[in-house]
Amino acid sequence: MDKIRNFWETLTIKxxxxxxxxxxxxxxxxAVLFDAWVVKLFTKDFNDIMEDNSKGGxxxxxxxxxTDAFDEYIRGTGSTDQEAWEKSVRDTExxxxxxxxxxxHLGDTRFAVLQSLRSAYEVYCSKRNQVITDYQSENIYVDKLYDVYNMQKYLSSYAQRFVDFTMQEGNESYRTMLPVITRVPFITAGLSAVLFFAIIQISQMLNSSVTAPVLKLATASRRIANNxxxxxxxxxxNKDELGQMVSAFNKMKFATGEYxxxxxxxxxxxxxLHVQELENLEIEKQMETMNLELLKSQINPHFLFNTLNVIAGTANLEGAQTTEQMIEALSSLFRYNLKTQAKESILAQELKISRDYMYLQKMRFGDRVQFEVECDVDENKIIVPTFxxxxxxxxxxIHGISPRVEGGKVTIRVRQxxxxxxxxxxxxxAGMDEETxxxxxxxxxxGEDTPLDEDIVGIGLGNINRRIKGMYEGGRLEIDSVLGEGTTIMMALPLHRIDD
Known part of the structure; x- marks a missing residue:
């Protein structure tokens, strides 16, 4: 059993x-084969016995x-005419x-009796037909007639012997099948118990190797969602995709917690330091740096929880390739958020992180989320604020696409x-009303220092607005929205290139 469990743990989810x-x-x-065997036993075998008895009779x-028709036809004492006589002959044949x-099928004894019966009947037919011919020409001989009578008795005795042997063999077959018939309910119960036990065992192994790890991840994710x-x-x-995913989850959890x-x-x-040197300009600059660092560490636990659930669900339904792609995208996102120190980065890097993030959201929401990037500049040479x-x-x-059942589309447009x-x-x-x-x-x-209401548009918008105005002279951030139609965030920055 241990070998089976070890082998089971090495299998992929698929x-x-x-x-x-x-x-x-x-x-x-x-179960179907057993039912077919029972049907054959109770229908075909019994039917063969009854059919053999019926044919013999x-x-x-x-x-x-x-014999009766022949006697009436020869003697002319009954209602048997030529047509009735010929019908009785055809029936016998x-x-x-x-x-x-x-x-x-017949066995040694019945085969010999039936073969003798057929041979005797052929001889009988010849003599019978001769007697009929003599009768019709009125030249009938009594000794030939009695020979036919004797042959009819002989045929009757052979036929009766064939019936007796058939019934005897049928009874023997029935007695042979009777013990099997009495054991059928016990065989059915035993086979059902074995199959049920096997299915239960495999179900338990599947539950322990797939469902249990997913539940553990879900429990851990809920605790992370509470910071x-x-x-x-x-x-x-597990040594399969779930085991790899749990290992990656533990590493990300540890790295995030330490950070x-x-x-x-x-x-x-x-x-x-802020208490001691509140009016010190250097401290204010350090505070801006710390705000940027703090922004990078703001990992949305709800997003982590939902993403990991999507990954777990995908691992149940798809092969390992999709799971690896999702983990890679999530790892890339965390790595960029946690390790990037600069205030500015290349546009291409920001767009890559955006694609990774939206890839995970598409895996979460499916066809409800569409994403498109329209970039009219060289993204490898343009510098933009990080994050x-x-x-x-x-x-x-969160505030636009998720509340709508039909979902929607998110578009990034970059132009000069x-x-x-x-x-x-x-x-x-979903957009928003005029008052909001x-x-x-x-x-x-x-430009208040207090963050915006997270229930409205999230905490990131005010932070980005302050950074743009603080980093760039003439930089601005605007918002436009129509209830039921959508929202657009517009940013205007000085054009900075790598070669400038």
Whole structure:
């Protein structure tokens, strides 16, 4: 049993599902074969016995009817005419020939009796026909007539012997099958128990190797969603895609927890410095740097939870390739968020992270989410603020696309206008009413330090607005939205190239 479990743990999820499916089909096939055997036992075998008895009895009856018809026809004492006589002869021939002269089916004794009966009947037919001919020409001989009578008795005795042997062999067959028949209910119960036990065992192994790890991941994800990153590692025995995913999850959890711990320590130190040197310009610059670092560490636990659930579901339904692509995209996203130190980065890198993020969202929402990038500049030579696109995309998904059952489309447009770089992040989501839009515009224009209401558009928009205005002279961020049609975030930045 341990060897079977070890072998089971090394199988991929796809092969585990395949083994379970095959086992169910095998169980069904065995049940069908057993039912077919029972049907054959109770119908075909019994039917063969009854049919043999019936055919033997028909031979006896046919010979008896022909004998009576012959006697009435010769003596002229009954109602038998030429047509009735010929019909009785045809019936007898049909009854004798109805039983196949098959040695395998009849056996030694019945085969010999039937062969003798057919041979005797041929001789009888010859003498009978001669007597009929003499009768019609009125030259009948009594001794020939009595020879036919004697042959009829002989045929009747042979036919009766054939019937007796047939019934005897049928009784022996029935007595042979009787013990099997009495054991059929026990065989059925035993086979059902074995198949049921096998299916239950495979189901339990499938549950322990697929469902249990997914539930552990879900439990850990809920705790991470509550900002508890310092939980015990998720432990599973899997050596398949789920095992790899759990290992990657543990590593990401540990790295994220350590980074957040470091950021908390930095924040505490920064608070102490802020109390001592509140009006010091250098401290204000450090605070801006810390705000940027803190922004990079703001990982949405809800997004992590949902993404990991999508990965787990995909691992159940697809092969390992899709799972690897999702883990790779998620790892790339975390790596960029956690390790990028610069305030600015190449546009191509920001667009790559945007595509990775939207790839995960498409795996989560399916066809409900569409994504498109329209870039009219050389993305490998243009510099933009770091972490500009992802918070806006997250706002578009959470507040725009997600509330709509039919989903929507998110589009990034990048273009040049004279010495300005114009960036639009637009969605065809739920949009917002005039009152909400007015409040958001007022806060963006006022430049208050307090973050925007997360229930409205998320916390990233105000941070990006402050960074753009702080980093670039003349930089601006605008928002436009129509309820039921969507929202567009428009950014205008000075055009910075790598070679400038």
């Amino acid at each position: 092969n585990k599902i395949r083994v379970f499916t095959i086992s169910v089909f095998v169980a069904l096939a065995l 028909e031979i006896v009856n046919a010979i008896k009817r022909e 049909a009854a004798i020939n109805a039983v196949p002269l098959d040695y395998t 508890d990153f310092f939980i015990d590692d998720v432990v599973v025995d 957040i711990k470091a950021m908390e320590e930095k924040r505490e130190a920064l608070d102490q 500009t696109f992802q918070p806006l995309l997250e706002n578009a998904i 206008q004279e010495d300005k770089l114009l960036i639009d992040v637009a969605d065809t989501g 839009l007015g409040r958001i515009r007022a806060k963006l224009e006022g």
